[in-house]
Structures are given as C-alpha cells and as structure tokens.
C-alpha cells in the first residue's frame with residue numbers, strides 16, 4: 001500500500017497528469033476555484049466525504065490573503081467585544097479542533113501581555129479583564145484544557161517586565177496575561193490542508209486560472225468575459241452557522257463547464273463538474289458579480305526580535321483613541337517579530353497589496369509608545385499587507401464589519417463561500433460542501449474534518465517524541481524525519497540556506513518533491529517565508545534554484 005507521504009505528495013508531474021485527465025473530459029463531483037485556506041479546506045472536506053474533487057488555483061497555494069494574516073488561531077475575543085457570541089463560540093470551537101485534533105503540530109499556545117500603561121485607564125482595564133474572563137468561559141465551554149491555554153490573569157509590574165523586558169518601566173501598573181493559538185505559518189497550514197486533500201485523491205492544480213463559468217442553463221460569469229445574463233441576485237444565501245442552503249437557478253444535474261487557462265503552458269482548457277465552489281476570497285465577485293465585498297488592507301511590519309528583548313511573549317497594545325483595536329507584536333521564533341495590524345478600506349484588489357507610509361508610521365508609533373527604546377524605520381526588516389475579504393453590510397467602517405462568512409448560490413449555480421477567518425476555514429468548508437451536496441444531489445458521506453488529522457498531525461505527546469529538531473517538528477509534525485532523510489546521502493542539505501536564516505536546504509528540496517513548489521517564488525514566499533525580508537530573499541535565491549534542479553537531477 002502506498003504510504004501517506006507519497007499519497008499526499010504534490011509534484012509537477014502529478015499536476016500535469018491530473019490536469020490532462022480533467023481537460024480530457026472527465027467530470028468531477030466538485031471543482032473548487034481558489035487555493036487559499038478556504039478553497040483547500042473545501043477540497044479536503046469534499047474529498048474526505050468520498051467525492052471526486054479538483055481544485056484550481058491561478059497562482060500558487062496560499063497566493064492570496066491566506067499568506068498575509070497575523071497567523072493567529074483566534075478564540076473569538078474580538079467578536080465577544082462586538083457582542084457576536086455565536087461567532088466567538090464558533091472561533092473558540094475551531095481553535096480547539098485545530099490545536100488538539102487536526103493540527104497540533106502547526107498551532108501552539110501563545111502568551112499575550114496587555115501592558116497597563118498610563119494610557120490605559122483603570123475602567124478600560126477592568127472591562128478588558130472581564131472580556132478576557134468571558135473568553136476563558138468560551139474556552140472551557142469548548143473543552144480546551146487549561147494545560148493547553150491557561151486562564152488569563154493580572155500581572156504585577158515586575159512580572160510584566162519579566163515577560164516583556166523591552167517595556168517602558170515608568171508608570172507601568174502591571175499587565176493582563178492571556179493565551180491564544182499561534183500558527184507556525186499560515187501558508188504552511190494551507191499547504192498541509194492541500195496535501196491532506198491530495199491524500200484523499202483531490203487533484204490540486206496550481207497555475208490554472210478560471211476565466212469563465214458557464215452552466216448548461218445558459219448563464220455564465222467570468223473575470224475575463226462579459227457573459228453575465230443581467231440577473232444579479234443569488235437565490236440562496238446563508239451567513240455564518242445555521243440551516244441549509246436553497247439551490248440556485250440552473251438545471252441542477254447537467255455538469256457545469258469551466259473555461260480555464262494553464263498559465264504554465266498558455267493552453268486553454270474546459271473543465272467539467274457537477275458543482276463548482278468559488279473560494280477566491282477578495283476576487284470572488286469575478287465569478288459571482290452579485291456578491292458585494294468591502295476589502296480592507298491589513299499591514300504588518302517585520303522587525304528583529306531583539307528590539308523587544310527577544311521575548312517569546314506577544315504584546316497587545318491598545319490603539320490610542322480607538323475602541324477595541326489593538327496593535328500586536330507577534331514573536332515568530334526565528335529572531336523576527338511581526339507588528340500589526342492596520343485596517344484601511346481599499347478598492348484596489350491586487351495580488352501583492354502595498355502598505356502606505358501612514359500605516360507604517362502608525363504601527364511604529366503605537367508600539368513605541370510602550371517601549372523603553374522606541375522603534376523606527378531603521379529597525380524595519382520588511383513589511384507585508386493583505387486584503388480582508390469583508391462582506392459589505394450596513395455596519396459602516398471596515399473595522400466594524402462582521403467577520404462572519406457567507407455561502408451563496410448564484411444564478412449560474414456557482415456556490416461562493418467568502419468572508420470568515422483563517423481560524424474558521426473548516427466550518428466555512430463544511431457549509432460550502434453541504435450546499436454543493438444539496439444543490440447537485442451528490443452522493444456524499446457526512447463531514448469528517450472535525451476529527452481528521454492533517455498530514456503530520458499527532459498528539460502533543462507523540463510530537464514530543466518525534467526524532468527531529470523541534471523547529472522541523474513544528475512545521476512538518478510526524479513527517480519531520482522525512483525531511484531529515486533527504487540529507488542522509490547529502491549532509492549539505494542540513495545547512496541553512498543563507499546566513500541568519502534557519503531554513504535548511506532540505507526543506508526547499510522537500511517542498512519541490514512533496515509540496516508542489518514549482519518555482520523560486522513558491523519556495524521563498526510560500527513554502528518558507530524567507531521572502532518576508534527582501535535581503536534574505538535575495539541571499540537565498542541560489543539555494544532555491546539548487547532545490548529546483550535537485551528534482552531534475554533525481555528524476556531523470
């Protein structure tokens with residue numbers, strides 16, 4: 001029997017073969033458009049229910065918003081603050097699933113300190129403390145043990161400085177300590193879900209852009225075509241958790257045809273599926289023009305951990321003049337911290353959003369306000385920004401718009417799933433696949449993903465005994481020894497790719513052999529995050545090229 005490593009392997013050869021099968025006329029049960037966390041979640045959900053599945057992604061896995069997040073698996077504190085108890089509970093439940101069942105290797109507990117500085121009045125400290133208490137009740141409600149996420153507590157000034165040595169001492173009254181989940185990396189979560197889906201037979205095809213969707217009832221939509229029929233109202237929309245989805249217009253049983261472009265060869269192809277899920281995030285209106293989004297840019301800075309005293313504790317700093325908005329300082333365990341995040345409404349939907357001058361200054365100022373030695377532009381190693389796919393609504397500012405998700409069946413039978421959070425991707429996927437099963441009368445089993453370990457997952461106890469460096473176990477889980485094995489005949493592969501970066505050459509080769517990396521960008525910007533620091537990216541380019549030629553050398 002083929003091993004999991006092999007069944008989950010994404011390679012250039014597998015991509016070519018599987019795309020040819022589909023372009024040759026095979027009809028799949030479900031075609032997913034978009035390879036962010038939502039799309040790969042849908043592919044896994046459907047494939048693990050026994051459906052035949054293909055996923056097409058215009059760029060690479062995690063090419064869009066899913067690689068620009070704060071990399072937190074939230075327990076829903078923020079939703080509590082806005083009074084959305086149902087969403088808060090859903091987040092806490094999904095955090096429990098990720099941290100304890102499906103991805104304990106990728107998500108770890110993160111201590112977060114909110115320093116009680118003179119800018120935080122006693123009353124707002126009390127309100128925040130009460131909110132943290134509610135958050136802890138949710139944790140208990142979904143049965144996440146306090147050994148995994150300890151309850152929040154008040155810290156003395158001495159304890160606060162002990163945990164975050166870089167804080168300014170003058171006027172510090174203490175701190176509030178609480179815990180949440182932190183991903184080792186968001187793009188790595190996406191790739192791991194995609195590989196797990198592939199192990200269930202899903203075809204994961206990157207560099208395939210959908211140009212138009214056309215069903216046999218004659219309606220069609222597409223980002224590059226003008227084939228819409230004029231109707232702009234979908235017939236069944238659902239937000240967040242709840243009851244089933246009504247079927248949209250169309251014949252229901254005839255396959256839906258999708259025009260796509262293989263951007264590697266320039267060839268056009270026609271793919272056919274019984275149901276199509278549009279999981280294209282901020283690009284969703286391209287295939288579902290009736291969906292209205294209000295994208296909002298969120299920016300992070302990359303700084304050396306040393307400027308915050310090298311602590312593994314995160315900081316949450318209230319943004320002066322704002323209610324319930326905080327700047328976060330998030331240690332990454334690799335000598336870097338990310339400082340985020342802004343919320344700027346934008347109409348410009350681009351593949352690589354660029355932060356503006358003002359956002360960078362604002363973030364530097366907010367965190368400098370609590371530090372003994374302020375940070376400035378000279379400390380910056382890099383910056384990155386992503387676009388939140390927020391649903392338009394009556395709530396005003398993008399910062400106030402709900403983070404709920406919607407499943408919507410359009411007039412061309414395309415099912416769009418959009419909104420939500422990285423944390424709740426599994427629930428979004430379940431709702432979208434339920435909708436597809438109902439709409440196309442697919443023969444599928446019940447959703448299994450709540451108990452389905454992702455590739456490399458195991459209990460924390462088993463992970464602790466995996467014979468590999470902790471850094472690799474945190475990224476590959478039980479598959480970490482397979483990364484090391486690559487270096488058995490070539491110890492050079494255990495060397496870091498460049499000075500000051502702890503990623504090894506073996507990780508790049510593993511990404512080419514098993515994780516579907518096709519070029520330098522895939523290796524440096526998504527399978528690893530070396531590219532977040534432009535100077536490191538430039539220094540690691542040769543190592544990436546070596547890894548790509550490794551495949552050629554070992555498969556010829």
Ligand SMILES: Cc1cc2nc3c(=O)[nH]c(=O)nc-3n(C[C@H](O)[C@H](O)[C@H](O)COP(=O)(O)OP(=O)(O)OC[C@H]3O[C@@H](n4cnc5c(N)ncnc54)[C@H](O)[C@@H]3O)c2cc1C
Pocket residue numbers: 033034035036037038039056057058059060061062063064065066067068069070071072073074208209210211223279280281282283286296297298299341385386387388389418419420421422423424
């Ligand atoms: C700054 C920021 C911080 C965040 N932090 C957190 C956090 O800490 N925790 C959390 O839970 N959530 C967080 N979020 C939210 C979370 O990142 C998003 O909700 C989530 O990543 C959206 O994923 P997605 O798969 O829906 O969209 P995307 O990741 O954007 O995926 C859509 C994909 O569709 C592809 N695509 C588009 N058009 C086509 C086409 N025509 N054909 C084929 N493919 C196509 C794109 O290339 C893209 O890869 C954050 C968001 C932002 C912006």
